[in-house]
Amino acid sequence: MELRQLRYFLTVVEEANFTRAAAALHVAQPGVSAQIRQLERELGQRLLDRSGRSVTVTEAGAAVLPYARAALAAVDGIRQTADEFTGLLRGRVTIGLVSGAATHEYDVASVLADFHDAHPHVEMALTEDTSDRMLAAVREGRLDIALAGLADDTPPQGVSWQVVVDEPLAALVAPDDPLVARAVPPPDDGNGRGSRSGDEGEGSGDAGTPDGVVPLTALADRPLISLPRGTGLRSVLERACTRAGFTPQVAFEAASPQLLVQLAVRGLGVAVFPAPGARIAAARGLRVIGFEEPCPRGRIGLAWRTDGPAGPAARAFLTRLLAALPVRAEAPPDPSRSAPPDPSRSTPHVRVTPTLDAPPQPPRT
Numbered sequence: 001m002e003l004r005q006l007r008y009f010l011t012v013v014e015e016a017n018f019t020r021a022a023a024a025l026h027v028a029q030p031g032v033s034a035q036i037r038q039l040e041r042e043l044g045q046r047l048l049d050r051s052g053r054s055v056t057v058t059e060a061g062a063a064v065l066p067y068a069r070a071a072l073a074a075v076d077g078i079r080q081t082a083d084e085f086t087g088l089l090r091g092r093v094t095i096g097l098v099s100g101a102a103t104h105e106y107d108v109a110s111v112l113a114d115f116h117d118a119h120p121h122v123e124m125a126l127t128e129d130t131s132d133r134m135l136a137a138v139r140e141g142r143l144d145i146a147l148a149g150l151a152d153d154t155p156p157q158g159v160s161w162q163v164v165v166d167e168p169l170a171a172l173v174a175p176d177d178p179l180v181a182r183a184v185p186p187p188d189d190g191n192g193r194g195s196r197s198g199d200e201g202e203g204s205g206d207a208g209t210p211d212g213v214v215p216l217t218a219l220a221d222r223p224l225i226s227l228p229r230g231t232g233l234r235s236v237l238e239r240a241c242t243r244a245g246f247t248p249q250v251a252f253e254a255a256s257p258q259l260l261v262q263l264a265v266r267g268l269g270v271a272v273f274p275a276p277g278a279r280i281a282a283a284r285g286l287r288v289i290g291f292e293e294p295c296p297r298g299r300i301g302l303a304w305r306t307d308g309p310a311g312p313a314a315r316a317f318l319t320r321l322l323a324a325l326p327v328r329a330e331a332p333p334d335p336s337r338s339a340p341p342d343p344s345r346s347t348p349h350v351r352v353t354p355t356l357d358a359p360p361q362p363p364r365t
Contacts, residue, residue, distance in 0.1 A: 003075060005039040008032050009047060013065065016054040017044065028339060091313035092123040096134035096146035098231065098300065111324045115317055122313040128255075130230030135159060138303050144314035145321065148297040149232020151239070161301035164325045167274035169288040169296045170210050171219065172264045172281045179270065179289045183212025186290055210290030216244045223251035223269035225260050233298045235273055240296035258308040261286065274298035 012021040012032065022029040040047050047061035057065060079090060097108060101226045112124055129137075131148035138146050139158045147164075173179050186209065219241065226248075227234045234250075241248040251269045254260050264271035265284045273295075281288055302321055309315050 001039065001042055002035075003072065005035045005214070006071055008035045009039060009061075010065075010068055010072065012048060012055055013057055013061070016056065018055060020209045023296035024115055027357065032299050035130060036039050059220075063147040089313050089316060090121045091311040092125065093127045093309075093311070093314045094142070094144045095141045095317075096137060096148065097128050098131055098134070098146075100147050108321075108322075111321055115320050119313065119316070122317075124317075125247050128155065130228060131232045132230040135303055138305060141310065143307065144309040144311070145318055145324075146303045147300060147321075148303055149227075149235075150301045151232045151235035155301075155303065158306055159303055160306045161303040162322060163301045165274070165298070168290060169240075169274055169298050170270055170291070171214070172261060172271040172273055172286045174264070174267055175285065175287055177287070179214055179218060179269070180211070180287050182218060183210075183214050183289050184214045186210055196223060196227070198297040210288045213290040213292050216240060216291050216296070217246065219248060219270060219272070220244075220246040222249065225252045225254065225269040226250050227257055228253045231255075232300070233272075233274070236296050236298060 008021070011025055012018055015021040015024060018032055022032045025032065036048065036126050043060075043064070045060035045064075046058050047064060049056045049058050049061075071250055076100055079302065095108075095112075112126065116122070116124060127143075131146075131151070134143060134146040135150045135156060137143040139156060148161075150161065151165065171179055224237075226237055252263050254263060257273060260271040260273055261281055261284050263269065266283075271281075271286075302318075302325060304318055309318055
């Protein structure tokens, strides 16, 4: 009996298909079939039922399965223990990313590249999906970490998160849209930010200052352009509109912020997006109209299982992400939601922010 045979057996069970298992293992499908047949001959029992549309375990296979998992877990534990003595990090990290989050200051690609350079033996797997599905995958252990849109104030059971983005929503519209004429100057927040001076030009304000504000009810009976269902921002928009007394009429859905803007430029509706989208909107000639209080807000959070990612590589990458992403200073992390420290978070080119297990530290200079 070989460890390779046990690994092939587990993968076929997980994929319920020999072809998909072979693709996941990066080997030829006949090789997978041959190794499992050899394992079955050695054990004297059929482990897999191949008669249906999908492969299932037999009664004997179900009995063997936990021992196969335990054997492979023990081998992985041996490798990790040995690696700790050499300082070598191995393993696999699965990351979920909401579409549009890896732009501007949310440069997850750079963090991935830096981590891969530091730990070349760690396999990184990145996927994009809706926030609802990614949070479910984190809770079930199918994803180690997710950067997802947040619709609720508290995470679902079994999941912890750190809010890294919290911005008011705004309407992105063409200069001749009726919302522009209806908008009133935004109130001054006491820090010199508020109404726009007349010499700034249309759509040229900073990312946090809209051209004006309207009540959320101004969106009633207007065709809207929004992120798809299942995203945090879409859920926030729908709930806010319901509280305001109307049902939003979403005419177009797009997962990409750039596509939202393009649709609004062509006059197909009012794009609703966090106010920092003004950077994209201004370049396309759109105006940014904010909403009167209470203004719905778009939030993105870094999510992980409450008991921490399963492997040391995922725990180390989580700490690196927490150090690199723009964690809000006004919402310090809860020390009870701990993640193991990683010396890489003090890398000089990374801005150090409060992590889950350490008090706030001043940035390195």
